[in-house]
Amino acid sequence: MILEPSIDKLQSKINSKYTLVTLAARRARQIQDTNVHQLESHDSATCVGIALEEILAEKLTVDPASEGQED
Structure with a gap:
């Protein structure tokens, strides 16, 4: 089973x-x-x-300043 989108493509968007x-x-x-x-x-x-x-x-998207920080 191949998962799409690939992790490589996703990591180009979010590091x-x-x-x-x-x-x-x-x-x-x-x-x-919500089904939206x-x-x-x-x-x-x-x-x-x-x-x-999405x-x-x-x-x-994620704010680069907060990426990797837990809420």
């Missing part, structure tokens, strides 16, 4: 794997709760996949 996972998990919970996403179309069937696609499409 820290920890930040990437945290952002995707939070966004996936929001998508699950920021993409016109998506390939993923899961909320986590849609969140990752990151790749630069619909979700």
Whole structure:
């Protein structure tokens, strides 16, 4: 099973794997709760996949000053 989008593509958008996972998990919970996403179309069937696609499409971003810091 190949996961898309790839971690290499995602890390070109967000440098820290920890930040990437945290952002995707939070966004996936929001998508699950509201059933609203920021993409016109998506390939993923899961909320986590849609969140990752949003990151790749630069619909979700992280302030570089806070990247890698825990809330």
